[in-house]
Amino acid sequence: MAELSGPTVRVHRSFVSAMAEFRDEGRGSPADGSALGADLREFEPGWARPEIFAAYVDRLRALALPDTPRPADHVPSTTLWWLHADEYLGRVAIRHQLTPHLREAGGHIGYDIRPSARRRGHATAMLRAALPVARALGIESALLTCDVTNTASRRVIEANGGVLEDRRGDKFRFWVPTS
Template sequence: MPELTPPSVLLHRSFLDAMAEFAAEGRGGASDDSMVGAEIRGFGAGWHDPAVFARYLATLEAAARPETPRPDGRVACTTYWYADGPTYLGRLAIRHTLNGPLLEWGGHIGYDVRPSARRRGHATAMLREALPLARALGIDPALLTCDVENTPSRKVIEACGGVYEDTRVGKRRYWVPTSG
């Protein structure tokens, strides 16, 4: 049964396959402002090397600690991978606080499902599983956003109780309760 899990070297091969799927659909280019895009640009060339992959995992782990130095505009962020045994299905990130850009268009939680695993309910299951984790971080409600034209993501957010607030800079903004 799929579940959220901390990033792990045990998923290395499947993770690489998933990142190749994302890259094949154009993710990772200069105009891709998503977390997956930034990670492909920053680490993708070396992910095949186990040492580079281990450093990448350490970077993700460190990003969740409040005391970790980070570039201006970045906030503490906990990353989970969604996996079914040895198969990487997607990722979900919980940003612990909101700064200006995150309040406008980024939100507390972002997620991606690998292309070959889409349209099977994984995004909804990931988000439902993440809401209590966000609550444990003191987030209630959580802000989630999606591109105006991203109907699948809109449906995921609404299925998890998202209440539409408004649209800003091409993003629909929803508040999702994390309790109950």
């Protein structure tokens, strides 16, 4: 059974394999504005080296702390990985507060499931497991967004109680209770 975990070097090999799957589907291009895309562009060349991967894991953990230096437009964010034993299946990022940009596109929570693990209920279960973590961070109702063309993500959000607020451009905006 899969479960949430803090980022860990234990899944190094599986993580690198998952990132190759994302890259193969086109993620990480300059047009990919997601956190995953940014990580692929910045860190992928070094992830194969255990010491670089360990530094990446430490960085993800540090980004949850309010005093960690970060760009002015970024907020503290807790990253959790969805693991089955030593297999990396996906990740969820919980942003502790909203910026004006995150209110439009991004929201409190973003998630990705590796391509080979999709269509098995992992995204729905991972989001369900992450909502109490968001609640513990003081988020009573989490804003989640998805592309209007992403039917699978919309189903995941709605399966977790998401209520559509509106459509802004190419994004749907949902509020999901965290309790």
